[in-house]
Amino acid sequence: MKKTNWLLLVLALVLSMFLAACSGGSDDTSNSTDDADTEETDSGDSSSEEEAATGDSEQVLNLLDTAEIPTMDASLATDAVAFQWLGSTTDGLYRLGEGAETEPGIATDHEVSEDALTWTFNLREDAVWSNGDPVTAHDFVYAWQRAVDPDTGSEYGPYMMNGVIKNAEAVNAGDVPVEELGVTAEDDYTLVVELEKPVPYFESLTTFGTFLPLNQSFVEEQGDQYALEADTLLSNGPFVITEWNHGEGWTLEKNEDYWDAENVKLEQINVRVVKETATGVNLYDTGEVDRVNLSAEFVDQYSTSDEYRIIEExxxxxxxxxxxxxxxxxxxxxxxxxxxxxxxxxxxxxxxxxxxxxxxxxxxxxxxxxxxxxxxxxxxxxxxxxxxxxxxxxxxxxxxxxxxxxxxxxxxxxxxxxxxxxxxxxxxxxxxxxxxxxxxxxxxxxxxxxxxxxxxxxxxxxxxxxxxxxxxxxxxxxxxxxxxxxxxxxxxxxxxxxxxxxxxxxxxxxxxxxxxxxxxxxxxxxxxxxxxxxxxARAQLLKPYVKGVVVNPMGPDYNYKHAYIEGK
Incomplete structure (x- = not known):
């Protein structure tokens, strides 16, 4: 990205100051959120070990959640469960990687104007939706306009964009048409965003679920059924939801058409809804799931296990x-x-x-x-x-x-x-x-x-x-x-x-x-x-063969893009 003058250097300095508290350390015993940004398993995992993950181990991760996904509509999502699986199936402009650092998503880089009010994002041309449509700047324009359109009824659209994106508040109030929101497609692969004021954390914002793109023709074709079932969803990220049994669980499979598919190791993620901790622990002990959060009565029983860990958040x-x-x-x-x-x-x-x-x-x-x-x-x-x-x-x-x-x-x-x-x-x-x-x-x-x-x-x-x-x-x-x-x-x-x-x-x-x-x-x-x-904090049991999962301090709790199974 290009930072062209002193004002932009100040913005970068401000952001780095705020990021300093949540990047870096990999010591799981440290009393900080830093350890929440390290890999889900031993910090010694390396790229060479990742490459070895394609051995005989079946690349399937089995997980639990305590609640159903309320919605997979990025404009309507407000909760951690929805944002977790939106982040697993959809790339925004950037993704949140290790150490809470942004990494390329649909955007390859961006430039910022001298007054820090105009951000121009250059998009990759090899990203596609799971129906084969290309992911373009128009998908971001539509999604952001939809999020602040008062007819949508989004909570997070106005919350995240008002006072940040130019004219967002006026659009949401119904005072100006959605087309006047400060986001435009200069061409298919150039997105221009105008801000109301300098926003030190704007790059961080672009990783959040409300800013994910949407395929307009698909969303409008599905109508009020959009994002309520596996077959009324589209993905452009590492995984695709292929099965969604409401109240019971859901299945994600590797998105073979993902622009970075060669770096996605997992072939499948199975999630089961289980509200009782004892049931979850039993499933873990019998090898049916690979991670379980522990309630108080189980901590003393398992705290000496090599598979026990605490994740601070x-x-x-x-x-x-x-x-x-x-x-x-x-x-x-x-x-x-x-x-x-x-x-x-x-x-x-x-x-x-x-x-x-x-x-x-x-x-x-x-x-x-x-x-x-x-x-x-x-x-x-x-x-x-x-x-x-x-x-x-x-x-x-x-x-x-x-x-x-x-x-x-x-x-x-x-x-x-x-x-x-x-x-x-x-x-x-x-x-x-x-x-x-x-x-x-x-x-x-x-x-x-x-x-x-x-x-x-x-x-x-x-x-x-x-x-x-x-x-x-x-x-x-x-x-x-x-x-x-x-x-x-x-x-x-x-x-x-x-x-x-x-x-x-x-x-x-x-x-x-x-x-x-x-x-x-x-x-x-x-x-x-x-x-x-x-x-x-979460007291967990985690199978030692699960590698490469990153725990995020914001947005999706976990990043599974680089996760893999080794030695199972």
């Missing part, structure tokens, strides 16, 4: 509080809920998998201050501490302010075994507040997503993983009426800080970082919008 879980509820509109009630929960008990007793208590809304070891190099989480510290007595005092104050003696709140949680155990624990914690009754509803993942969108909840166990490597991915969620806010929270001061970080401070990395630090204090410490719970 920059993913946060927390209790969302709907401020449209009269009780939760009271800040003292929200602070009481924050303080009464024993986070250490959750990570030690319920999870027991390497997850750590969270005291804010930015993960540890995710981004560092561009001048001091200090970690964001260390700089702001724990903005919430467990203090049951203080929580009870705040709750008493809240009841007095609300004029109530008793309160009843619904709690929306997941239906997996681990989720139900955790939610029962949190219910007990919350009911230490005198007069509070918590009614837990355990629902499937898709139902929880739908009810979150509709704000049909009081309390909700929720989680967020980064969409790109920058503090903004966590902090801009809670601007007034933000697509992923869904709490009723609104603060002019908070909105102003996030806006400044995105506009006038875009090329002032230190000041921009400081604005995010202040915004987090408002969100968690002052307004108690969320009750932080924990930063996720």
């Amino acid at each position: 920059p993913t946060l879980f927390y209790v969302k509080m709907n401020q449209e509820n009269e009780i939760l509109s009271n800040v003292n009630a929200r602070k009481a809920i924050q303080m009464v929960i024993d986070r250490q008990g959750i990570t030690n007793t319920i999870l027991n998998n390497g997850s750590i208590p969270s005291g804010g809304h930015m993960p540890k070891n995710f981004v560092q201050h561009p001048e001091s190099g200090e970690d964001f989480r260390e700089l702001n510290g724990d903005l919430v501490q467990t203090d049951v007595e203080k929580a009870k005092e705040l709750w008493a104050t809240a009841k007095e302010e609300l004029g109530i003696e008793e309160a009843e709140l619904g709690y929306l949680g997941g239906d997996s075994e681990v989720a139900q155990n955790m939610d029962a624990f949190i219910k007990d914690q919350l009911e230490q507040l005198e007069g509070l009754t918590v009614n837990v509803e355990s629902v499937p993942f898709q139902v929880r997503l739908d009810r979150d969108t509709a704000m049909d909840y009081d309390l909700q166990n929720s989680g967020w993983g980064p969409d790109y490597i920058d503090p903004n991915t966590f902090m801009n969620m809670y601007v007034t009426d933000g697509a992923n806010n869904k709490t009723g929270f609104s603060s002019e001061e908070y909105d102003s800080l996030i806006q400044k970080a995105g506009d006038e401070l875009a090329l002032e990395p230190a000041e921009r970082f400081d604005a995010f630090l202040e915004a987090e204090k408002i969100l968690i410490e002052e307004e108690a919008v969320l009750a932080p719970l924990y930063q996720r």
